Amino acid sequence: MRDxxxxxxxxxxxxxxxxxxxxxxxxxxxxxxxxxxxxxxVQSGExxxxxxxxxxxxxxxxxxxxxxxxxxxxxxxxxxxxIAKASATALRKxxxxxxxxxxxxxxxxxxxxxxxxxxxxxxIADLLAADRALNIVKGIAWTESLYAAQREWKTFAASDxxxxxxxxxxxxxxxxxxxxxxxxxQRRSFPDNGGAWASAGYEWIRGxxxxxxxxxxxxxxxxxxxxxxxxxxxxxxxxxxxQLYMQVHESCGHPTExxxxxxxxxxxxxxxxxxxxxxxxxxxxxxxxxxVADATVEGGLxxxxxxxxxxxxQQVPLVKEGMFTGYLSSRETAPRIGRQSGGxxxxxxxxxxxxxxxxxxxxxxxxxxxxxxxxxxxxxGLLFETNRSWSIDDRRLNFQxxxxxxxxxxxxxxxxxxxxxxxxxxxxxxxxxxxxxxxxSSWSMWGTPNCGKGEPGxxxxxGHGVSGARFRNVRVGVVA
Amino acid sequence: xxxxxxxxxxxxxxxHLAEEVVRLAGAAGATEAEALVTTGESSLTxxxxxxxxxxxxxxxxxxxxxxxxxxxxxxxxxxxxxxxxVRALVERAAAIAANVEELEDWAGLPEADADGAQxxxxxxxxxxxxxxxxxxxxxxxxxxAAADAAxxxxxxxxxxxxxxxxxxxxxxxxxxxxxxxxxxxxVSMGPDNGTGYAEQCSIDxxxxxxxxxxxxxxxxxxxxxxxxxxxxxxxxxxxxxxxVVDLLDMLGYLGFSALAVQEDRSFWEAGxxxxxxxxxxxxxxxxxxxLPMGFDAEGVxxxxxxxxxxxxxxxxxxxAQTAARAxxxxxxHGQPAPNPYGPFPTNxxxxxxxxxxxxxxxxxxxxxxxxxxxxxxxxHGKKLIITGMTRDGTFLVEGGRIVGPVRNLRFTMSYLDAxxxxxxxSRERRCIRGLLGGSVVPSVRLSSFSFTGATADG
Numbered sequence: 001m002r003d004x005x006x007x008x009x010x011x012x013x014x015x016x017x018x019x020x021x022x023x024x025x026x027x028x029x030x031x032x033x034x035x036x037x038x039x040x041x042v043q044s045g046e047x048x049x050x051x052x053x054x055x056x057x058x059x060x061x062x063x064x065x066x067x068x069x070x071x072x073x074x075x076x077x078x079x080x081x082x083i084a085k086a087s088a089t090a091l092r093k094x095x096x097x098x099x100x101x102x103x104x105x106x107x108x109x110x111x112x113x114x115x116x117x118x119x120x121x122x123x124i125a126d127l128l129a130a131d132r133a134l135n136i137v138k139g140i141a142w143t144e145s146l147y148a149a150q151r152e153w154k155t156f157a158a159s160d161x162x163x164x165x166x167x168x169x170x171x172x173x174x175x176x177x178x179x180x181x182x183x184x185x186q187r188r189s190f191p192d193n194g195g196a197w198a199s200a201g202y203e204w205i206r207g208x209x210x211x212x213x214x215x216x217x218x219x220x221x222x223x224x225x226x227x228x229x230x231x232x233x234x235x236x237x238x239x240x241x242x243q244l245y246m247q248v249h250e251s252c253g254h255p256t257e258x259x260x261x262x263x264x265x266x267x268x269x270x271x272x273x274x275x276x277x278x279x280x281x282x283x284x285x286x287x288x289x290x291x292v293a294d295a296t297v298e299g300g301l302x303x304x305x306x307x308x309x310x311x312x313x314q315q316v317p318l319v320k321e322g323m324f325t326g327y328l329s330s331r332e333t334a335p336r337i338g339r340q341s342g343g344x345x346x347x348x349x350x351x352x353x354x355x356x357x358x359x360x361x362x363x364x365x366x367x368x369x370x371x372x373x374x375x376x377x378x379x380x381g382l383l384f385e386t387n388r389s390w391s392i393d394d395r396r397l398n399f400q401x402x403x404x405x406x407x408x409x410x411x412x413x414x415x416x417x418x419x420x421x422x423x424x425x426x427x428x429x430x431x432x433x434x435x436x437x438x439x440x441s442s443w444s445m446w447g448t449p450n451c452g453k454g455e456p457g458x459x460x461x462x463g464h465g466v467s468g469a470r471f472r473n474v475r476v477g478v479v480a
Numbered sequence: 481x482x483x484x485x486x487x488x489x490x491x492x493x494x495x496h497l498a499e500e501v502v503r504l505a506g507a508a509g510a511t512e513a514e515a516l517v518t519t520g521e522s523s524l525t526x527x528x529x530x531x532x533x534x535x536x537x538x539x540x541x542x543x544x545x546x547x548x549x550x551x552x553x554x555x556x557x558x559x560x561x562x563x564x565x566v567r568a569l570v571e572r573a574a575a576i577a578a579n580v581e582e583l584e585d586w587a588g589l590p591e592a593d594a595d596g597a598q599x600x601x602x603x604x605x606x607x608x609x610x611x612x613x614x615x616x617x618x619x620x621x622x623x624x625a626a627a628d629a630a631x632x633x634x635x636x637x638x639x640x641x642x643x644x645x646x647x648x649x650x651x652x653x654x655x656x657x658x659x660x661x662x663x664x665x666x667v668s669m670g671p672d673n674g675t676g677y678a679e680q681c682s683i684d685x686x687x688x689x690x691x692x693x694x695x696x697x698x699x700x701x702x703x704x705x706x707x708x709x710x711x712x713x714x715x716x717x718x719x720x721x722x723x724v725v726d727l728l729d730m731l732g733y734l735g736f737s738a739l740a741v742q743e744d745r746s747f748w749e750a751g752x753x754x755x756x757x758x759x760x761x762x763x764x765x766x767x768x769x770x771l772p773m774g775f776d777a778e779g780v781x782x783x784x785x786x787x788x789x790x791x792x793x794x795x796x797x798x799x800a801q802t803a804a805r806a807x808x809x810x811x812x813h814g815q816p817a818p819n820p821y822g823p824f825p826t827n828x829x830x831x832x833x834x835x836x837x838x839x840x841x842x843x844x845x846x847x848x849x850x851x852x853x854x855x856x857x858x859x860h861g862k863k864l865i866i867t868g869m870t871r872d873g874t875f876l877v878e879g880g881r882i883v884g885p886v887r888n889l890r891f892t893m894s895y896l897d898a899x900x901x902x903x904x905x906s907r908e909r910r911c912i913r914g915l916l917g918g919s920v921v922p923s924v925r926l927s928s929f930s931f932t933g934a935t936a937d938g
Contacts, residue, residue: 033820039581041818044572047559051538061613064538066559079537086525086613087532090621120579128581142743144820180744185862263528266635267667270854270871351538391857391890393869398890398935400867402859420860424890426936455637456524456536478932479865479892 004073005157008052011077013159017054017084019097020077021158023308024050024068025350030116031148032124034131039124049350052080058094059087064351097331098340100311103162107305110298111169111201115149118202123147126205127173133214134177139222141180146195147173147205148449150461152349154308162310170301170461172197172449173205177218179225186224186419188217188404192242193387197447197461198299220405223417230406230418232477236381237423238374238470241438243403244363245446245464246387251427252284252291253361253462255396256318257344258327258334260356268455270394273427274324276337282324285431288366288469291319293328295343295359300463301447302359304346309354311343318361322432330356348458355454360445362465363437371438371468376412382476383407383414384421392427400424400478422478430471438467489520489609491599491656494646497543497561498656502648504566505547508574512548512589513650516777516816517541519561520643525616528635530624532617544777546817547573548589551582555818587804590780590814592652598781599657600766600774604642607686608660611640619690623666626694632674632701634694636666640685647779655779661771663913664688667872668701674885676700677722677852677872681911681918683771700851700873704885709934710876712889716847717929718840718877721910721921724830726853726868727895728761729915732825734861736763736787738802739822745862747896748793755791755899758833758924762786763797763813763825770827770911771918775812777819782812787825791899799823826917833905833922840904840925842880848889848929849875849882859892867892869935890933901926 005022012020026048033041050073051064061084063076115123131145151169156162174195179186187193190213198204239247254260255272263271274282285291295302295313304313309331318326327337328344333356345354375383389402406421407414443465451460498515505513523537543566544557554576558569619638627634639662646656662685668676678696680688719727740746747754765773765782775781778800785795798806799814802823813823841849848870856868870888877883906923913919 033818035820038583038585040583041555041820042553042576042580043555043557043818044576045557046565046568046572048565049538049540049559059532060535062534062536064536064540066540066561076539083535083537083613086617087535089614089617090527090530090532090624092529092531120576124579124581178743178745180862183747183863185745185860263633263635263669264533266528266669267526267637267665351540353534353536389857389859389867391855391867391869393888393890393935394854394871395935398869398888398933400890400892400933402867422859422892424933429936455526455534456522456639475933478867479859 001155004050004068005155007070007073008077009157009159011074012052012054012081015078015081016056017081019055019159020052021156022050022052023350024155026153027349028116028151032127034127034145036142037128037132037135047349051350052077053353054080054084055095056081056084057088059084059091060095061087062353095332096335098335102160103164103306103310103312105305106165108167109169109199109303112203113201115171115202116151130175130210130214133211134175134218137215137218137222139179140218141178144176156308156310158310164306164310166305168199168304169201170197170199171202171204173208173210175210175214175217177221179221181225184225186221188221189386190217194450197301197449198445199301199303200299224419227417227419230421230477234473235476236378236470236472237474237476238378238381238383238409239468240383240385241444241446241466241468242386243384244466244469246390246401248361248363248464248466249448250390250392251396251399252318253358256327257356258329261327262333269453273395273397278324280323280325283322283432284319284324284428285322286434287322288434288437289319289322289431290364291361292317292364293342293344293359293361297360297465299445300360301449301461302463307343307345308347309345311341314343316342328356328358346460348460352458355458357460358462360463360465365440365443365467366437367439369436369439371442374436374438374470375409375414378409378412378470381409383409384423397427399427423474423476424478425474430474433472434469435472436470438469443467489642489644489658491644491646491658494519494644495648495654495656498646498648501543501545501566502650504570505545506650508570509549510547511550514546514589515648516544517646518643522641523616524637524639525620526637527620527624530627530634532620535613543569544816545569545573547577549577551586552577552580553583553586554580587801589649589651590778590800590810593781598774600772602768603657603659603683603772603774605660605684607684608640608662609642611685616640619664619688622690623694626691627668627698630698630702632668632670632698634666634668638664649779653779655775657774659773662688664690664693666693666697668697670701670705672705673707674701674705675872676704679722679912681913704873707885707887710886712931712933714928714930716844716927718844718849718923718925720851720923721912722852723850724921724924725912725914725919726856727898728828728830728919728921730864730866730895732828732916734858734864736797736825737822738796738798738806741796742802742805747862747864748796750793752793753791754793754896755788756902757790758902758905759788759791759899760831761788762829763827764829765827767827767829767920769920770829776814777816778810778814780810780812780814785811785825797823797825824916829920830922832907832909835904835906837906837923840906840923841877841882843904843925844877844880846878849877864895865893866895888935889931891930892932893930898926898929901928903927
């Protein structure tokens with residue numbers, strides 16, 4: 001591989017690049033999809049290629065190809081330089097990168113049982129057993145069960161002498177039960193809508209205990225059909241970790257991306273209300289709100305050895321005791337606020353440039369009460385569980401979420417079921433209203449394998465550790 | 481077979497590769513096989529803060545193989561077109577087919593159409609295929625110049641894509657064509673929180689008028705400066721083309737798919753009136769106003785569908801599997817296997833009306849003009865209840881005249897109710913690239929639209 005990476009870097013620098021890096025990525029994927037006990041789709045995918053990123057006259061260029069020959073390496077490196085020169089014709093501030101020591105080494109994310117070595121028939125049988133258990137429940141219209149695994153081998157080299165190799169494996173799986181009556185369609189998923197994901201091996205899938213939970217969630221889907229719609233009002237809400245992680249993702253993760261704050265994503269996903277002048281002086285949440293971007297936590301979808309600029313994995317405080325303190329950042333953006341890169345540049349494969357992405361953006365647990373304890377000491381509230389829909393404005397302020405299930409909490413007891421539960425608000429108002437966070441015993445890692453960003457579009461795998469939390473005076477029941 | 485250097489955007493080379501993959505699958509014991517080959521070059525120049533900040537190009541190939549043994553169906557894909565990569569692809573597919581459960585209702589790959597899938601010459605423009613980094617940079621600079629002239633800041637992207645798509649199957653399907661698309665979009669940001677959007681989409685990048693798009697967005701940004709808060713509630717609205725495309729996207733994604741109907745998660749019922757008589761929507765892969773394509777991922781020619789005929793549900797999009805379940809033939813709307821999501825209309829066209837934009841706005845006694853929606857998501861798919869925000873130019877209209885900008889609003893309502901409320905449709909239509917593909921859409925006026933929340937200051 002060094003032959004190719006050296007050739008790309010040498011060609012780019014010979015043609016005028018002041019900085020160049022190259023990533024060679026091979027990705028192996030596998031998925032199983034079962035619908036109503038019918039094994040509908042079993043797929044295996046392989047992708048391999050390289051991408052060359054260069055700075056010429058202070059402007060960026062990037063070119064990529066699936067063809068790993070030396071001749072193509074020369075062509076692609078030259079193409080990247082030509083593109084950078086075209087960029088330089090519309091440049092106002094030349095790009096400056098922060099300094100960092102050259103990166104060297106190898107990182108391999110821990111895997112217990114290699115998912116690609118588990119026999120396919122075993123994986124199908126496990127998933128089929130869980131899907132059949134869903135279908136035992138009377139009133140289920142259709143079910144869907146999924147398993148997926150992805151492994152990426154990535155070599156990074158840069159003109160400063162950096163050279164790293166990484167192997168990262170992600171797996172996910174889950175169940176979905178659908179009940180339908182006329183216009184009413186209710187879905188329950190387990191453990192999460194789209195499956196629960198981790199950086200792990202097949203032991204993660206076994207640990208989900210899909211079959212053991214199938215009958216319960218299928219019964220809930222049927223029960224939801226006759227549940228009353230959630231009435232509109234202003235209530236105390238309790239966000240189960242299966243919803244809280246999405247709240248963190250949309251209303252903290254994305255607005256703390258520094259490229260977004262600088263406008264790099266303005267034409268697509270929008271900007272951020274968290275502007276650099278607010279650093280250190282803006283109350284984002286209550287005193288209980290501590291949020292950290294942590295690329296080192298075991299099992300997270302945002303865990304790695306180095307980011308795609310060769311910056312080592314690290315922990316970056318984003319919100320400390322409620323105050324906005326930091327951003328997810330890159331070598332280009334961090335110096336603009338007087339900081340070093342926090343190591344958050346990640347690319348969706350060989351054919352995409354790295355962008356600032358979430359790593360594992362975690363709401364830290366607070367000692368005192370488990371999430372169950374918090375529910376038990378809530379006199380009057382609503383418990384929202386498992387994300388169903390999400391939407392937030394282009395500055396990440398006005399959000400609205402729907403969950404698959406919502407239950408009333410009265411006198412500390414979880415009771416009446418509501419369907420089509422929604423809640424809405426303004427980001428900082430919600431986080432400031434947080435008056436209880438679950439302790440470490442309730443804390444778990446969740447994963448988002450479909451985070452969209454960038455043009456051309458990129459899909460990111462990011463993680464979130466949460467323990468459940470309570471919020472006061474939140475508007476609920478937007479639409480029945 | 482192609483060498484390691486790929487097959488470019490050459491349909492003949494792509495078809496040759498597809499045929500070779502099918503042959504190798506047969507040698508590996510397949511009773512049926514289908515190979516979809518997509519190959520070409522995608523480039524995008526992106527600008528922010530009135531300068532180019534990202535600029536990319538990639539050369540790619542994707543080979544997707546559906547290999548069938550009896551009723552055992554396997555799918556494997558590869559980003560390699562060299563002999564070793566293709567051999568490994570077939571091996572992986574054959575290994576899956578040896579271990580997967582039988583599909584009891586497997587109806588077989590689609591039969592070759594008597595007429596064959598004729599390639600569409602109208603899907604390709606040399607002007608896009610030959611587009612250089614310098615051409616895209618020129619486009620970006622034209623937008624930036626328009627922004628500079630208006631005193632606003634430009635953000636956006638200019639993309640050019642050229643690809644060859646080919647399908648070969650053991651049933652005799654041979655389909656190959658080349659396609660190009662280009663899109664220029666921009667958000668202008670002006671003083672006092674004013675923002676504006678504009679976009680142009682075409683198969684031919686040389687027809688994109690970057691300066692005009694830049695001016696449109698810049699003028700909208702100037703006009704939307706210092707927006708004022710307005711109470712959420714039900715308002716009559718005019719939806720610009722850029723917002724209307726989202727209605728079609730959600731209809732297509734959640735409703736007009738035969739799989740959605742078969743799984744009883746769609747609003748669709750044959751003959752059901754769901755929209756105003758002013759709303760007619762077709763899916764037409766041959767409409768030159770859109771982004772044409774001659775066949776689907778199964779190599780079946782795309783048939784024109786009357787999805788909504790004067791507000792009434794008529795046709796649905798079928799692929800081979802959903803068509804077999806319904807006892808009919810595919811309409812040519814299949815997606816790449818294994819595709820658990822079903823067929824989709826990818827070339828939707830909404831019929832024009834007879835109103836000018838001035839007529840639409842002039843018909844509002846007190847209402848809102850909405851440029852664009854942002855981050856829309858289904859709250860309830862079967863009822864087509866969608867939530868999202870307005871963005872990049874929302875204006876209060878009184879007495880038929882725009883009186884000023886308002887802060888962005890959240891809406892939560894059924895798009896079926898929205899379409900039932902259509903009371904006027906514009907003559908002018910535009911091609912907008914949406915969730916499912918290129919759609920041709922007019923602007924519309926609705927008698928009522930439900931806004932359920934408002935955004936805040938940061």
